[in-house]
Amino acid sequence: MKVAAFVGSPKPDGVTDAVVRQVLSGVEDKGADSAVFHIGLLHIMGCHACMKCRNTGVCVLDDDMKPLFEELRKADCIILGTPIYFYYMTAQMKAFTDRLFSLIGEGFKSKLGPKRSVFVVTQGADDPELFSSQIESMRKAWGMAGLDIIETVQACAFESAEEVMEDEELMRKAFLAGQDLCR
């Protein structure tokens, strides 16, 4: 089994990455192969709405998203991680998400999935309910593209990767989410 993780933070060693890596520890514990892609560090344009993919199924834009389409196809399961930026996903994660348009076919049916997925969301605010509607809307958006979020791991008000890794309960939850993904 192959699991691909896509991290939308521009910080490759931040809180989101630390939690995603813990989910991947659970994945690896189950013997699955894993790979992490830091989309926050890549050059991914937003969708240009040319609609060419409606006929071909292939996005015409030539940037760092190109190899990620192949990674999405190859993976049996997916992990998506993003910090909350201004009440939503980061701009980098939104560009990645909009580009999934080419994977949606007739009647909004996904050509990719459904693929079991875990969502890692991190935020500065300590209230876990504050972004409930946004989290639900991200789940629906990815669901349309065939990424079926079976579990969400939420990290609130952590300043650093070191700090979040000290939270034993959260780390256990993230680890179990990874194991569960490979069921």
Ligand SMILES: Cc1cc2nc3c(=O)[nH]c(=O)nc-3n(C[C@H](O)[C@H](O)[C@H](O)COP(=O)(O)O)c2cc1C
């Ligand atoms: C530009 C920017 C916007 C942010 N907007 C919010 C926000 O609306 N709500 C919130 O709770 N935290 C917000 N944060 C805090 C991050 O979500 C939080 O620090 C997160 O854990 C960072 O994850 P990272 O270390 O993986 O980058 C913002 C941070 C930045 C840099």
